Amino acid sequence: MNINRQWILARRPFGMVSADNFEYREVPVPEPGDGEVLVRNLYLSFDPTQRGWMEDRESYMPPVRIGEPMRAGAVGQVFASNHPDFETGELVQTLGGWQDFLVANPSAGMLSLSKLPPGIDPAMILSVLGTTGQTAYWGLLDLGKPQSGETVLVSGAAGATGSVAGQIARIKGCRVIGIAGGPEKCAWLTEEARFDDAIDYKSEDVDARIAELCPDRVDIFFDNVGGGILEAALNHINMRARVVMCGGISAYNATAPVPGPANLMNIVVMRARMEGFIVIDYMDRFAAAAQELMGWVQSGELVYQVDVQEGFENIPQTLTRLFTGQNRGKQLLKIADPA
Amino acid sequence: MNINRQWILARRPFGMVSADNFEYREVPVPEPGDGEVLVRNLYLSFDPTQRGWMEDRESYMPPVRIGEPMRAGAVGQVFASNHPDFETGELVQTLGGWQDFLVANPSAGMLSLSKLPPGIDPAMILSVLGTTGQTAYWGLLDLGKPQSGETVLVSGAAGATGSVAGQIARIKGCRVIGIAGGPEKCAWLTEEARFDDAIDYKSEDVDARIAELCPDRVDIFFDNVGGGILEAALNHINMRARVVMCGGISAYNATAPVPGPANLMNIVVMRARMEGFIVIDYMDRFAAAAQELMGWVQSGELVYQVDVQEGFENIPQTLTRLFTGQNRGKQLLKIADPA
Numbered sequence: 084m085n086i087n088r089q090w091i092l093a094r095r096p097f098g099m100v101s102a103d104n105f106e107y108r109e110v111p112v113p114e115p116g117d118g119e120v121l122v123r124n125l126y127l128s129f130d131p132t133q134r135g136w137m138e139d140r141e142s143y144m145p146p147v148r149i150g151e152p153m154r155a156g157a158v159g160q161v162f163a164s165n166h167p168d169f170e171t172g173e174l175v176q177t178l179g180g181w182q183d184f185l186v187a188n189p190s191a192g193m194l195s196l197s198k199l200p201p202g203i204d205p206a207m208i209l210s211v212l213g214t215t216g217q218t219a220y221w222g223l224l225d226l227g228k229p230q231s232g233e234t235v236l237v238s239g240a241a242g243a244t245g246s247v248a249g250q251i252a253r254i255k256g257c258r259v260i261g262i263a264g265g266p267e268k269c270a271w272l273t274e275e276a277r278f279d280d281a282i283d284y285k286s287e288d289v290d291a292r293i294a295e296l297c298p299d300r301v302d303i304f305f306d307n308v309g310g311g312i313l314e315a316a317l318n319h320i321n322m323r324a325r326v327v328m329c330g331g332i333s334a335y336n337a338t339a340p341v342p343g344p345a346n347l348m349n350i351v352v353m354r355a356r357m358e359g360f361i362v363i364d365y366m367d368r369f370a371a372a373a374q375e376l377m378g379w380v381q382s383g384e385l386v387y388q389v390d391v392q393e394g395f396e397n398i399p400q401t402l403t404r405l406f407t408g409q410n411r412g413k414q415l416l417k418i419a420d421p422a
Numbered sequence: 423m424n425i426n427r428q429w430i431l432a433r434r435p436f437g438m439v440s441a442d443n444f445e446y447r448e449v450p451v452p453e454p455g456d457g458e459v460l461v462r463n464l465y466l467s468f469d470p471t472q473r474g475w476m477e478d479r480e481s482y483m484p485p486v487r488i489g490e491p492m493r494a495g496a497v498g499q500v501f502a503s504n505h506p507d508f509e510t511g512e513l514v515q516t517l518g519g520w521q522d523f524l525v526a527n528p529s530a531g532m533l534s535l536s537k538l539p540p541g542i543d544p545a546m547i548l549s550v551l552g553t554t555g556q557t558a559y560w561g562l563l564d565l566g567k568p569q570s571g572e573t574v575l576v577s578g579a580a581g582a583t584g585s586v587a588g589q590i591a592r593i594k595g596c597r598v599i600g601i602a603g604g605p606e607k608c609a610w611l612t613e614e615a616r617f618d619d620a621i622d623y624k625s626e627d628v629d630a631r632i633a634e635l636c637p638d639r640v641d642i643f644f645d646n647v648g649g650g651i652l653e654a655a656l657n658h659i660n661m662r663a664r665v666v667m668c669g670g671i672s673a674y675n676a677t678a679p680v681p682g683p684a685n686l687m688n689i690v691v692m693r694a695r696m697e698g699f700i701v702i703d704y705m706d707r708f709a710a711a712a713q714e715l716m717g718w719v720q721s722g723e724l725v726y727q728v729d730v731q732e733g734f735e736n737i738p739q740t741l742t743r744l745f746t747g748q749n750r751g752k753q754l755l756k757i758a759d760p761a
Contacts, residue, residue, distance in 0.1 A: 143691050309686065328690050343682025347648065351667050351698030352482050359690030 087112045089152045090181035090398050096137055098338040099406060102399035104137065105153060105181075113186045120187050120196065121163040122177055125421060126391075128156035128209045129402050129414035131307075134335040143361045152180040153398075156214055158205040159185075160421050174199040174421065176208060181398050183418065193366055205421075210243055210413035211380060211387040212373040218329060218362040219247035219305075220372045224255075225365070226327045226358045227303040231256030234297050236316055237278075239307030241268035243387070243413035244329060246276050247376075248305045250385050253277060257303070260296050262289060262312060264408045271411075275386050290315040300324070308333045314344035326350075326357040336406055388412020426451045428491045429520035429737050435476055437677040438745060441738035443476065444492060444520075452525045459526050459535065460502040461516055464760060465730075467495035467548045468741050468753035470646075473674040482700045491519040492737075495553055497544040498524075499760050513538040513760065515547060520737050522757065532705055544760075549582055549752035550719060550726040551712040557668060557701040558586035558644075559711045563594075564704070565666045565697045566642040570595030573636050575655055576617075578646030580607035582726070582752035583668060585615050586715075587644045589724050592616060596642070599635050601628060601651060603747045610750075614725050629654040639663070647672045653683035665689075665696040675745055727751020 086109045093106035115121040136147050136154050147154045157180065161173045166189050169175070176197050179185035187196040199208055210216060222244075229235060235252035239245040240261025249259045249272070261272040262282045269281035282292040293301065293315055300321035306313055309331025320326070334341040350357060365372070379385035390411045392401045395418055404410045425448045432445035454460040475486050475493050486493050496519065500512045505528050508514070515536050518524035526535040538547055549555060561583075568574060574591035578584040579600025588598045588611070600611040601621045608620035621631040632640065632654055639660035645652055648670025659665070673680040689696060704711070718724035729750045731740045734757055743749045 313686075328686070330690065331687050334687070340684035342684050343686045345679035345681050347652075347667070347682045347696075348670050348673070348698075350696060351669065351700065354697075354699050354703065356695060356697040357686075357689060358693075358695040359687075360693050361690065364693065 085112055086110075087182055087184045088395055089183075091150055092137060092147045092153050093149065095139055095149070096134075096336070099336040100134055100137065100403060102403070105399045107396075112184045115163055115165050115186045118166050118188065118190065120161055120166050120169045120175075120189060122159040122175055122179060122185050122187050122196070123162040123419070123422075124157045124159040124177075124179055124183055124185070125174075125417065125419050126158040126205045126209055127181065127398065127416045127418065128214065129405055129410075129416065130156065130214065131330055131332045131335060131405050133402060134406070143363070152182045154178055154180045156209060158199065158209055169198070172422065174203070174205065176213070183395070194363060206389045206391065206413075206415055207380075209415055210389050211247060211385065212376055214362060215243035215413055216247050216376050216387070217365065217369055217372055218244045219251060220376060221362055221365045221368075222327045222329050222360055223248045223251050223303070223305055226360055227252075227305060227325050229255045229257050229303055232258075233302035234258045234260070234299055234321070235303045235305065236260050236262070236293065236297065236301045237305045237307075238262045238312045238316070239330070239332060240272055240278065240281065241412070242307060242410075245305065245307050246272070246412065247385065247387065248327075248329075249278050250276050250379075252303070252305075253279075254379060254384050260293070262308070268411075271388070284312060290318055293319045303327065305329060306331070310334055310341060314346055317344050317346045317349045320349060320353050320355050322353050322355075324353055324355040326355065328357055328359040332406070390414050392416040424451055425449075426521055426523045427734055428522075430489055431476060431486045431492050432488065434478055434488070435473075435675070438675040439473055439476065439742060441742070444738045446735075451523045454502055454504050454525045457505050457527065457529065459500055459505050459508045459514075459528060461498040461514055461518060461524050461526050461535070462501040462758070462761075463496045463498040463516075463518055463522060463524070464513075464756065464758050465497040465544045465548055466520065466737065466755045466757065467553065468744055468749075468755065469495065469553065470669055470671045470674060470744050472741060473745070482702070491521045493517055493519045495548060497538065497548055508537070511761065513542070513544065515552070522734070533702060545728045545730065545752075545754060546719075548754055549728050550586060550724065551715050553701060554582035554752055555586045555715050555726070556704065556708055556711055557583045558590060559715060560701055560704045560707075561666045561668050561699055562587045562590050562642070562644060565699055566591075566644060566664050568594045568596050568642055571597075572641035573597045573599070573638055573660070574642045574644065575599050575601070575632065575636065575640045575658075576644045576646075577601045577651045577655070578669070578671060579611055579617065579620065580751070581646060581749075584644065584646050585611070585751065586724065586726065587666075587668075588617050589615055589718075591642070591644075592618075593718060593723050599632070601647070607750075610727070623651060629657055632658045642666065644668060645670070648682075649673055649680060653685055656683050656685045656688045659688060659692050659694050661692050661694075663692055663694040665694065667696055667698040671745070729753050731755040
């Protein structure tokens with residue numbers, strides 16, 4: 084246990100991210116300094132936003148540097164502690180990335196290191212109660228402001244964020260339509276997540292199906308996809324519609340700039356709003372949201388899927404699953420069970 | 423005076439609107455019925471939004487039908503009245519369009535017929551105090567919410583709406599940069615309208631100039647243009663920026679869908695907002711806004727330009743001036759002086 088396995092960012096991607104962008108290396112396990120904590124990673128989170136972190140460009144976080152372990156959300160366990168508030172064996176959440184061990188400094192803030200509530204399932208804290216669930220919660224409620232009886236359309240609806248956003252909309256009394264890829268995901272949406280209907284963008288005319296399934300037009304479009312899906316949705320927005328801009332996965336692996344929708348003027352005609360957000364701005368309110376989300380899970384109103392891969396060697400390929408649509412709900416990888 | 427001259431919409435435009443889309447005809451002057459008013463048009467307003475009214479598609483107003491006089495804002499004079507509240511000789515505002523005479527019904531609402539305050543200059547009511555000034559006022563203040571010290575970027579800045587939006591931003595303590603076409607318009611912006619600086623999109627690299635002139639980035643982008651100008655602006659938005667979507671004149675005469683900006687994800691990264699509006703929604707508050715605008719005009723804080731063409735025969739060509747950039751400020755055409 085003196086070796087720290089890592090997957091480092093070796094080459095920035097051009098186009099589709101692949102395992103070739105990363106290199107495996109082994110380094111010594113780092114030593115925690117005064118006030119620091121040594122964490123051993125157990126579960127890694129895979130999120131579309133990681134693709135952006137691989138680009139050498141300004142964003143809401145600095146790019147991952149070449150030669151650094153790939154940044155990723157993770158649940159880990161305190162392995163050694165020089166900080167009075169952290170004890171060996173406690174479960175923590177970090178942005179520690181693709182490695183077995185990392186040194187974290189509790190004074191660097193919640194994003195860097197936070198404790199998990201006792202007894203919590205690590206897979207839940209990395210999915211429905213964590214970043215993706217929180218993204219759904221704050222995006223839908225704070226930006227979308229759903230009103231009972233409204234029609235809510237969600238793209239990337241079978242994903243970890245979209246599926247939660249749609250279900251919260253249903254809980255709030257909205258009619259909810261999801262857009263997802265393939266019959267299996269669409270069936271999950273209507274049968275398990277109890278969306279009112281689902282559109283399979285791989286086999287259906289999305290524009291025509293939105294028109295058909297949203298006769299009162301779309302009051303909230305929660306968008307994870309962008310591109311042609313966004314354009315189709317904008318054709319059917321209602322007066323004073325809110326477009327919650329959560330992500331644009333359709334363009335994350337593009338090799339050239341992808342033009343935006345040609346119908347932005349519908350925003351003007353319909354007095355609508357498109358608004359973006361980054362969930363880390365809500366971090367100081369995560370605990371309250373997690374409590375409400377947990378309540379919905381326990382009452383059966385909110386279901387979630389986790390797709391847990393295993394094996395340190397499979398980390399790079401697991402990231403690509405997000406962009407090929409292979410993942411079934413929240414993509415995780417288990418490195419190790421808690422000690 | 424028994425003839426009513428009209429320019430009717432004869433053919434819907436494909437691409438750039440031209441005089442060929444209209445046909446001249448003469449019809450009898452209509453008779454006002456019970457409770458109706460016969461209005462003689464004096465001044466016509468020309469607005470980019472008229473281009474949209476010529477298309478056979480759903481929008482915030484129904485399309486102008488083929489064979490109907492082209493719809494246009496106008497100031498006219500009551501010529502005969504069967505309504506107790508309207509007297510012959512009073513000045514009124516209508517949407518009466520490209521004709522000498524129209525019958526209006528006061529019960530059809532303010533958009534159809536409203537009285538002008540006594541002594542008002544018709545050119546003012548069709549510009550700085552009217553639709554274009556109101557559009558600037560409500561778009562900037564209600565959607566943009568300018569704060570003192572913020573940076574405001576305006577496209578179509580020498581136009582009737584953009585010039586007023588930028589000056590209101592300056593009055594509210596903002597740093598204001600305008601984008602316009604050609605050195606004459608840019609000089610007017612900085613010298614007369616007292617913008618802090620101007621970018622000539624015809625001769626300058628708009629993206630580079632925004633970067634240079636907005637070192638603290640752009641807090642509000644008041645956009646009348648869309649297209650490449652919008653994309654350039656989105657590259658430089660600040661955190662929590664507001665993009666006031668007023669219009670998109672760059673695409674109004676396009677013959678094929680014009681792709682939107684490729685950088686919409688900057689809206690997400692910067693937690694920004696793009697919002698559209700139609701000024702008629704604010705009509706019940708026009709009077710109060712007109713009073714404030716008039717105060718700024720009288721104190722010299724707000725200047726405006728009107729470009730008054732003359733001659734009924736020149737009506738169709740005058741519309742095209744908006745899309746070639748020939749207009750200098752608010753485009754009007756005088757049909758006749760008040761009797």
